Amino acid sequence: AQTVTQSQPExxxxxxxxxxxxxxYDTSESDYYLFWYKQPPSRQMILVIRQEAYxxxxxxxxxxxxxxQKAAKSFSLKISDSQLGDAAMYFCAQGNTDKxxxxxxxxxxxxx
Amino acid sequence: GxxxxxxxxxxxxxxxxxVKIECRSLDFQATTMFWYRQFPKQSLxxxxxxxxxxxATYEQGVEKDKxxxxxxxxxxxxxxVTSAHPEDSSFYICSASQPNRGRNQPQHFGDGTRLSIL
Numbered sequence: 001a002q003t004v005t006q007s008q009p010e011x012x013x014x015x016x017x018x019x020x021x022x023x024x025y026d027t028s029e030s031d032y033y034l035f036w037y038k039q040p041p042s043r044q045m046i047l048v049i050r051q052e053a054y055x056x057x058x059x060x061x062x063x064x065x066x067x068x069q070k071a072a073k074s075f076s077l078k079i080s081d082s083q084l085g086d087a088a089m090y091f092c093a094q095g096n097t098d099k100x101x102x103x104x105x106x107x108x109x110x111x112x
Numbered sequence: 113g114x115x116x117x118x119x120x121x122x123x124x125x126x127x128x129x130x131v132k133i134e135c136r137s138l139d140f141q142a143t144t145m146f147w148y149r150q151f152p153k154q155s156l157x158x159x160x161x162x163x164x165x166x167x168a169t170y171e172q173g174v175e176k177d178k179x180x181x182x183x184x185x186x187x188x189x190x191x192x193v194t195s196a197h198p199e200d201s202s203f204y205i206c207s208a209s210q211p212n213r214g215r216n217q218p219q220h221f222g223d224g225t226r227l228s229i230l
Contacts, residue, residue, distance in 0.1 A: 033216045043203060045156075045221035052216055091155060097144070097211040100219060102155045 002027045004094050006103035013082045014111050020067075021077045021106045023092030033096050034068065034075045039105075040088040048090070051075065084110050115139050116208050118222025126230055127198060133191045133225045135206030142208030145189035146219060147181060150203045162189050196229045203227075 004025045013019035025034070036048040051059045051068050059066050063083075067076045075094075079086055087110045092103040115138040123131050135145055144163050148156040160176075162168040162183035170176045178200075180192040189208075193200055203226050207219035 035218055037221075043150075043205075043224045043226075045205065045207070047218045047220075050216070050218055097209045097214070097217040097219070099158070099161065100146075104155045 002029070002094060002101045004092055004101050004103040006090075006092055006106050008106045009104070010107045010109070012109040012111060013079070015082055015084060017082055018078060018080045019082055019108065021079075021090050021092075021108065023075045023077070023103055025073050025075060025092070025094040025101075025103075027073075027094060029096075031096065032094060034066075035093040035100070036064070036066070036075075036077045037091045037093060037102075038086075038088045039091060045091075049077065079108075082110050084112065086110050114220040116142075116206065116220045116222040118206050118225055120225060121223060122226045122228075124228045124230065125196065127196065129196055129229075131193045131196055131227060133193075133204055133206070133227075135189045135191070135208065135222050137187045137208045137220070140208075140210060141186040142189075142210060143186060144209050144211055145183055146207045146209070147179070147189075147191050148205045148207070150205060150224075152203075156205060159191075193227065196227070198229045201227055201229045 032053050034051045038046045049061045049064050063080045065078045089105045091105045093100045117136045119134045147159045159174045160168045160170045162181045168181035183189040205224040207221045209219045
C-alpha cells in the first residue's frame, strides 16, 4: 500500500530563518515522483517543488529545496529565508500523473 | 500555463438538492481529471479519477450513484452531488493532468468548491 506520513502537524519559523518540513512515504512502485504542495488560507493547491525518484540530485526551486533520501523513503522540504507569505498548509504527495497520495499536512506559521 | 478553473467557489443549498461542480482546464487538454474531498484541517482524499470519454474510476467507499462524474471533453469534467445531505458538506477540489506528457507531470488544481448543505 502507498502511504505518506507527515509527522509534524504544526511548525513555526521566524521571518528570514530556515525551516524543514518532514515527510516519509512507502510505496512498492519503482516509477514514482514526489511533490510538495502549498495550500494557503485561500485553499488553492499550489505546486512548490517536485522530485523524480530516479534522480539522485535533490530538486531546488529558488528558496525551496528538498532532501531526498530514497533508501530511507524520506522527502523533506527546506524553506530558506522564510517569508510571511510562506505561511500555509504544506502537503507532501507521492505518486505520478495517474494518482497521488497525500500526507496529512503540516501547518507552517511564519512570525515577523 | 496549466490553469484549472473550478466553479462555483461556494454553494449553499437545501438538503435534497443536486449540485453540479465544474472543473475546466483553461489552457491545456486534460486527459485525466481528479476529484478530491477535503474535510476541515484534513488532507485531500481522492474520490474518483475521470478520463475523457470513459467512465470514472471511484475510490473504495465512494458512492458512484451519489457522486456522478462526467468528463465529456478534454477540458471539462463535472461532479454532481445528487440529493445532497448535510453530511455531504465539504470542500471539493478538482485537478487535471496531462499523462501523455509523462508520468512526472504534476496535477494542477482548481480553487475548490465549498459545499454547505442546510
